[in-house]
Amino acid sequence: MSASTPKALASSGQKPIQEMCHPLGLEEAAGVLTPSPDVGNTRNSIGEKDLSLPNGTPVETSSPASSSSLLNRLQLDDDLDGETRDLFVTVDDPRKHVSTMETYITYRVATKTTRVEFDLPEYSVRRRYQDFDWLRTRLEDSQPTHLIPPLPEKFVMKGVVDRFSEEFVETRRKALDKFLKRVADHPVLSFNEHLNAFLSAKDLNKRQGLALLTKMGESVKYVTGGYKLRARPMEFAAMGEYLDMFTPKLGTIDRIAQRIIKEQSEYLVELREYGPVYSTWAVSEAELEEPLEGVASCIANCSSALDELTEDMSEDFLPVLREYVLYVESMKSVLKKRDSVQAEYEAKLEASASRKEEGTTTAVPTDVEKCQDKVECFNADLKADWDRWQNNKRQDFRQLLTGMADHNIHYYEKCLTAWESVIPLLQDQQSQETRSDIEKD
Amino acid sequence: MMADCAPEEIAVIGNIDHTSAELKNNIRNSMVEMEKGLLRKMEISVAEAEKRSGKNAVNMLETYTVYLIETRPVDAVTEDMTPAPDLLWRRYSEFELLRNYLLVTYPFVVVAPLPEKRAEIAWHKLSADNMDPDFVERRRVGLENFLLRVACHPVLCNDKIFYLFLTEEKGWKEMVYDTGFQAKADSWLKATNAAFRVKNPDKRFTELKHYSDELQAVLSQLLRVRARVADRLYGVYKVHGNYGRVFSEWSAIEKEMGDGLQSAGHHVDVYAASVDDILEEEENYADQLKEYLFYTDALRAVCRKHELTQFELETAAQDLASKKQQKEELVTGTVRTFSFKGMASKLFGQETAEQREAKIQVLEQQIDEGEEAVKEKNKESEDFVKTAWVDVERFKEQKDRDLKEALISYAIMQISMCKKGIQVWTNAKECFNKM
Numbered sequence: 095m096s097a098s099t100p101k102a103l104a105s106s107g108q109k110p111i112q113e114m115c116h117p118l119g120l121e122e123a124a125g126v127l128t129p130s131p132d133v134g135n136t137r138n139s140i141g142e143k144d145l146s147l148p149n150g151t152p153v154e155t156s157s158p159a160s161s162s163s164l165l166n167r168l169q170l171d172d173d174l175d176g177e178t179r180d181l182f183v184t185v186d187d188p189r190k191h192v193s194t195m196e197t198y199i200t201y202r203v204a205t206k207t208t209r210v211e212f213d214l215p216e217y218s219v220r221r222r223y224q225d226f227d228w229l230r231t232r233l234e235d236s237q238p239t240h241l242i243p244p245l246p247e248k249f250v251m252k253g254v255v256d257r258f259s260e261e262f263v264e265t266r267r268k269a270l271d272k273f274l275k276r277v278a279d280h281p282v283l284s285f286n287e288h289l290n291a292f293l294s295a296k297d298l299n300k301r302q303g304l305a306l307l308t309k310m311g312e313s314v315k316y317v318t319g320g321y322k323l324r325a326r327p328m329e330f331a332a333m334g335e336y337l338d339m340f341t342p343k344l345g346t347i348d349r350i351a352q353r354i355i356k357e358q359s360e361y362l363v364e365l366r367e368y369g370p371v372y373s374t375w376a377v378s379e380a381e382l383e384e385p386l387e388g389v390a391s392c393i394a395n396c397s398s399a400l401d402e403l404t405e406d407m408s409e410d411f412l413p414v415l416r417e418y419v420l421y422v423e424s425m426k427s428v429l430k431k432r433d434s435v436q437a438e439y440e441a442k443l444e445a446s447a448s449r450k451e452e453g454t455t456t457a458v459p460t461d462v463e464k465c466q467d468k469v470e471c472f473n474a475d476l477k478a479d480w481d482r483w484q485n486n487k488r489q490d491f492r493q494l495l496t497g498m499a500d501h502n503i504h505y506y507e508k509c510l511t512a513w514e515s516v517i518p519l520l521q522d523q524q525s526q527e528t529r530s531d532i533e534k535d
Numbered sequence: 536m537m538a539d540c541a542p543e544e545i546a547v548i549g550n551i552d553h554t555s556a557e558l559k560n561n562i563r564n565s566m567v568e569m570e571k572g573l574l575r576k577m578e579i580s581v582a583e584a585e586k587r588s589g590k591n592a593v594n595m596l597e598t599y600t601v602y603l604i605e606t607r608p609v610d611a612v613t614e615d616m617t618p619a620p621d622l623l624w625r626r627y628s629e630f631e632l633l634r635n636y637l638l639v640t641y642p643f644v645v646v647a648p649l650p651e652k653r654a655e656i657a658w659h660k661l662s663a664d665n666m667d668p669d670f671v672e673r674r675r676v677g678l679e680n681f682l683l684r685v686a687c688h689p690v691l692c693n694d695k696i697f698y699l700f701l702t703e704e705k706g707w708k709e710m711v712y713d714t715g716f717q718a719k720a721d722s723w724l725k726a727t728n729a730a731f732r733v734k735n736p737d738k739r740f741t742e743l744k745h746y747s748d749e750l751q752a753v754l755s756q757l758l759r760v761r762a763r764v765a766d767r768l769y770g771v772y773k774v775h776g777n778y779g780r781v782f783s784e785w786s787a788i789e790k791e792m793g794d795g796l797q798s799a800g801h802h803v804d805v806y807a808a809s810v811d812d813i814l815e816e817e818e819n820y821a822d823q824l825k826e827y828l829f830y831t832d833a834l835r836a837v838c839r840k841h842e843l844t845q846f847e848l849e850t851a852a853q854d855l856a857s858k859k860q861q862k863e864e865l866v867t868g869t870v871r872t873f874s875f876k877g878m879a880s881k882l883f884g885q886e887t888a889e890q891r892e893a894k895i896q897v898l899e900q901q902i903d904e905g906e907e908a909v910k911e912k913n914k915e916s917e918d919f920v921k922t923a924w925v926d927v928e929r930f931k932e933q934k935d936r937d938l939k940e941a942l943i944s945y946a947i948m949q950i951s952m953c954k955k956g957i958q959v960w961t962n963a964k965e966c967f968n969k970m
Binding site for chain 2: 336339340343346347350353354357358360361363364365367368371372374375378381382385386389392488491492495496499500502503505506507509510513514516517520521
């Protein structure tokens with residue numbers, strides 16, 4: 095196996111994976127934003143060269159959706175320093191299920207892997223939101239020292255949002271896909287049994303989860319409260335501070351983005367009234383009729399372009415921002431857990447130190463040592479996850495903001511084309527002949 | 536621009552590079568370049584505006600604006616020297632007086648309108664205050680436009696009072712009143728306000744009246760909606776300015792991302808600020824539309840005058856016809872229509888032969904006079920229709936030309952706005968990529 099990622103829990107001493115390309119970047123680059131399995135075909139031109147998995151097996155293009163993201167991962171993997179991937183997941187193909195009891199949506203979860211932990215190289219299962227939620231909870235419980243990526247919001251107000259509308263389902267699918275990719279990319283989380291079950295089991299027996307407790311040894315239960323933290327190490331304090339400063343920025347950006355969408359919508363309303371007035375005017379005119387109609391249809395085109403811009407921003411921009419708010423919340427809670435582990439250790443250490451003074455024992459008790467180990471492990475995991483998170487955050491926001499710039503550029507390009515096409519209508523035959531004379535020079 | 540002045544600049548689509556100053560009054564430029572009428576002999580401009588205070592008719596202190604009119608003979612400008620222009624100051628009310636005089640004296644002419652007295656159709660940023668410098672500036676341009684239109688007009692350019700308006704500051708008002716136009720104005724006012732029905736108006740004028748009503752309605756609506764669109768566009772651009780601030784704050788807490796964010800924020804600020812210039816330019820387009828909105832009043836006035844002359848003709852003809860009929864009745868002794876005279880004669884007995892003969896004499900004289908009157912009115916009406924229609928055709932051509940020009944400028948403005956948008960977002964994208 096050429097995969098270099100370890101199976102065991104990364105403990106202190108392991109180098110964090112730095113330059114791994116973020117799955118989000120791949121998703122967006124692949125343009126795989128629709129649920130239909132045909133989408134992958136649009137990117138097949140990239141896959142002209144002979145691509146194969148790290149262990150030499152050729153890339154199968156049979157299941158298009160996952161293979162397109164596959165192709166694109168391999169594409170971008172060129173800049174990795176030797177790091178290879180052997181687990182690829184995709185969430186797509188949402189379908190509505192209607193039963194007597196309820197109506198719900200399931201998504202196809204497709205997996206391609208060469209890992210020995212999996213019996214087969216490929217899987218395709220159907221999962222619903224509940225299943226993702228189950229997975230996340232299991233991950234949180236079994237990997238408490240790690241940052242688990244967030245899921246999209248569980249509850250939606252039934253009256254306000256249509257849970258079965260195309261936009262809502264698509265937004266959710268993208269978020270679920272992101273979630274799963276982030277987990278699959280994680281050097282530790284990706285080896286979790288629950289993830290394995292989630293990806294491979296035909297029927298997800300969720301009660302199974304309780305029996306499949308982590309192989310790590312003792313169940314890690316954390317005492318919340320009770321112990322007060324003495325001295326938070328600088329780097330973790332800095333993390334907390336950063337998050338406290340970062341969160342309001344996210345909020346502000348979200349508010350600004352929403353406000354812009356609102357202003358654009360109101361602008362659109364006026365534009366939709368503006369264009370037709372030129373048409374009305376055209377009716378009364380003779381020579382000006384054609385130019386005025388031209389202006390009217392030009393404004394109509396600009397209106398459509400604006401509509402698209404607003405929609406794109408709503409669908410692409412806002413959900414990602416919101417997700418980061420959730421991500422920050424997850425990170426904060428992991429930091430809190432770390433604090434309480436450290437607090438427990440400190441309390442136990444102090445207790446044993448005072449007992450030493452009393453002369454009742456001479457050796458450091460084993461439970462204090464275990465606590466110290468716990469703290470050190472946690473710190474190492476958290477630091478590694480923090481670095482990953484920072485890196486992913488940087489890539490996510492780079493992509494998010496360049497996406498915003500792109501949407502605006504495309505909008506203005508469409509408007510430019512529309513207005514340029516009006517100019518010829520406004521000029522006499524006479525001057526058009528003059529123009530063609532000039533262009534001949 | 537006119538078909539014969541630099542269409543290449545517009546035609547080469549990839550190279551539309553009009554400065555805003557050029558666009559500002561492309562219609563004015565084309566009038567000057569055409570060098571028609573009075574403009575062949577003199578340059579005219581409304582160069583400045585100034586605030587003055589003085590006591591008015593009721594001895595109260597008021598503040599008003601005066602406009603500087605500069606004129607200079609065309610041939611005075613030689614290679615060696617450009618002599619100073621002749622100057623005089625006029626206030627808005629004097630322009631109004633001039634226009635009223637022209638309207639009354641040349642009723643067959645579609646007289647150019649004056650700019651708004653008060654800013655009525657404005658979007659929120661523009662002040663409706665007459666003293667606002669932007670408003671005063673746009674009014675100055677509008678007044679100059681008016682003078683150029685009159686100076687270009689084949690008939691109006693020869694008017695003495697107009698010439699004196701440009702050259703004689705003192706005593707001009709008295710000269711206007713000396714022409715006695717006020718009396719004509721009063722009777723014209725009375726006539727236009729009276730309700731009358733014309734039986735046989737010239738169809739072209741009826742159509743023209745409908746057209747001016749339609750044009751007025753559609754241009755009013757267009758200007759209103761455009762103002763709302765401008766309002767909304769302003770909002771969209773300005774909200775983007777908030778990104779600049781938050782990116783700047785955010786960049787302070789980031790390491791690698793900081794520079795990219797900071798510089799991108801600068802570009803988004805530039806984007807937000809660009810809307811001010813964009814909307815200022817658009818005001819020129821709105822002003823051009825407004826001129827034609829106000830022109831519809833002049834069109835309607837010409838139609839009304841036609842109706843009036845036609846009505847006078849029809850009335851005269853009707854009078855003549857009834858006199859002729861009366862004579863016929865007396866001569867033949869038959870009473871065809873009911874009349875009190877008829878009734879009276881039935882009740883009180885027939886008139887004597889002499890009485891009847893006398894009446895016939897009177898009627899015959901009235902008929903002669905009536906026929907003269909009808910001839911006169913007919914000629915008046917025909918002449919009016921002829922001269923008015925010539926001017927209407929001239930106006931139509933001017934309108935088509937000018938409005939096409941205005942639409943071209945508008946399209947060019949939009950194209951420039953789109954290009955700026957593409958540029959600024961491309962710059963921002965480059966910065967984001969460096970994050």
